[in-house]
Amino acid sequence: MKYIFMTGGVVSSLGKGITGASIGRLLQLHGYKVNMIKMDPYINVDPGTMNPFQHGEVYVTADGAEADLDLGTYERFLDIVTKKANTNTSGDIYQTVINKERRGEYNGGTVQVIPHITNEIKKRFVAFDKQVDITIIEIGGTIGDIEGLPFIEATRQFMLEQKREDIMSIHLTFIPYIEGAKELKTKPTQHSVNKLREVGIIPDMIICRTQYPINDSMKGKISLFCNVPKEAVVEARTCSSIYHVPESLHEQGVDAFILKRLNLKSKIKFSNKWFKYVKQDTKHYKTVKIGVIGKYADLKDAYKSIDESLKISAMEAKVNLDIQYISSEDKNLIKRLKTLDGILVPGGFGMRGIEGKIAAIKFARENKVPFFGICLGMQCCVIEAARHLLKFKNANSTEIDPKTIYPVIEMLDEQKDVKYLGGTMRLGNYESDLVKGSLAHQLYKTDKIVERHRHRYEMNPKYIDMFKKVGFDVSGYHKGVLPEIVEIKNHPFYIAVQFHPEFGARPTKPHPIFQGFVLAAKKKAHK
Known part of the structure; x- marks a missing residue:
């Protein structure tokens, strides 16, 4: 087992x-099985209760853990399915240790950061032993942060306990450009590496984020002052797509250096097919404008997986993509909607911006604009259809209006007695059965699907027959009871889902609903 x-x-x-x-x-392109682990120093047990403005989107693993958005990056790059073992926080680790202490598992000893907290961290470093060849462990935060010290100390101990050829350290730093002097500065990198060395970790490689090229002389300076080989000083300039980064690192010999450092050789003939796929020509004749209508429009990271899923589908559909993030509270919302080829309403929580989302859905339905709703986006679809197709004027979700006389969206009974908000929603993979002949069935090309969920509220099943009479159909069910997908007949593309399909997209494997949505928008854009 090797660790980076x-x-x-x-x-x-x-x-x-x-x-x-x-x-x-x-x-992986050298034939190795790889997995990644994220270590987040914050005290929250997980990011599930955080406002997206704090930490971006909340990613959900297959087994129902709420996690940092970096796990989505891991999944898309490595084509893996993450689990609880891929994500760890200070809060989770301290909670585990405290629970052990309360159960008397430390035999009356004094519980301390060293060794009890660091031992728990090290235990999680080896979560994928015997399952993969190499584990890459990302220590969140910035070196020097007080909350990150237990993770750095655990790393130091772990590196001491392993064979040198089985473990290596890579440090990512920033090379700022001083506009007045027209010069890149290495001093912050030197200080950062010194801080790392003070706590007992000597990096084997330094990767330098920069907006401008780093010349040979500068690499030599970093090598000298940071005590790493010159060939291990790597430039990481901003690429036009994050999926171009692997090729950039490969061209600088990063993978060759790592294999040598870990005493490994390529298991298979290296192929650049993945590079070619993600670098295919993106300057296409056709451009589609997709509007994402949500209340976190000012922070794109709040919709990171949706953003990547749309881009992946556009790559496959060979169209240029213009994603416009539009606040559902925008006073000019309807005017902006008129310029779009597709409308997507994503998930979220709480009442703020709900009426704007409902207005956007009504516009898409009435004006035959390709539409895609996700999670709360589906719930807003149901509310909109109840109000304007069933003529239930005050229809709503009990999350928004607990006293509504038409609770078309309602909390599951099992959720009503929940006391703790964190980790108590319907989370992770659940199966759905698709109705044959439906749009969902056409897109997935299968009778049964498995998708990830993150929600407390559901479409109220007692209204299903009423909706069906006005052409608003349920096309996916969980265990034959809970509605998972809704569609509208006689529309170019109108589908909404209770789950989060954006977590299933990969650069070479677009998600079928996203793919269908982008293709429908492409068709509208160029009628």
């Missing part, structure tokens, strides 16, 4: 997840 630790310095949001996943993809 990814740390970051100077500033946050440098792209450790993308860099680590790119390295993982390169190692």
Whole structure:
């Protein structure tokens, strides 16, 4: 078993997840089985209760863990299915240790950060032993952050306990450009590496995020002051697509250096087919405008997986994609909708922006604009159809109006007695049976699907027959009872789902609903 630790310095949001996943993809192209683990230092047990403005979208694993959006990057790059073992936080680790102490598992000993917290962290480093060849472990945050110290200490201990050829450290740093001096500066990188070395970790490779090329002289300077070989100083310039990063690193010999450092050789003949696929010509004749109508429009990371899923489908459909994130509270919402080829209403929680989403859905339905609703987007579809097709004027979700006389969206009975918000929703993979002849069945080309969920509220089954009479059909059910997918007849493309299909898209495997949606938007754009 081999381990690669990814740390970051100077500033946050440098792209450790993308860099680590790119390295993982390169190692896969050499024939190795790779998985990734995220270690997040924040005290939240998971990001499930966080506002997306705090941490971007909440990703959901197949077994129902709420996780950082980096797990979506891992899945898309490596074509893997993540689980609870792929995500860890300080809150989760401390909670585990405290629970053990309460049960008396430490035999009356004093519980301390070292060794109890660090031992629990190290236990999670080896989650995929005997399952894969290489585990890449991303330590979240920035070196020097106080909350990250237990993870760094656990890493130091772990590296000491392993054979040197089985473990390596990669440090991602930032090379700022000083406009006044017209010069790149390496000093922050030097300080960052020094901080890492102070806590006992000497990086084997330094990857430098930069907007401008790093010349040979600068690489030599970083090598000298940071005590790494010159060939292990790597430039990581911003690419036009994150999926181009693996090729950029390969061209600089990153995978060759790592294989040598870990005493490995390629298992198979290296193929560049993946590079060619993601670098295919993106300047197409046709452009489609997709509007994502949500209340977190100012933060694209809140819809990271949706963004990537749309881009992947556009790549497959050979169209240019213009994604417009539009606030559902925008005063000019309807005017902006008139310029779009497709409308997507994503998930969310709470009442803010709901009426704008419903208005966008009504516009898409009445004006025959290709439409796709996800999670809360589906619930808003049901509300819109109840109000305007069934003429239930005050129809609503009990999440928004607990006293509505037409509760077309209602909380499951099992959710009504929940006390803790975190980790208690309907989470992870659930099966759905598709109605033959439906749009969903045509898109999936199968009778049964498995998709990931994250919600508390459901479409109220008692209204299904009423909806069917006005052409608003349920085309997917969980266990024959809970509605999972709704569609409208006599519309170019109108579908909404209770689950999160955006978690299933891969660069070479677009999700069928996203693919159908983009193709429908393409058709509308060029009638």
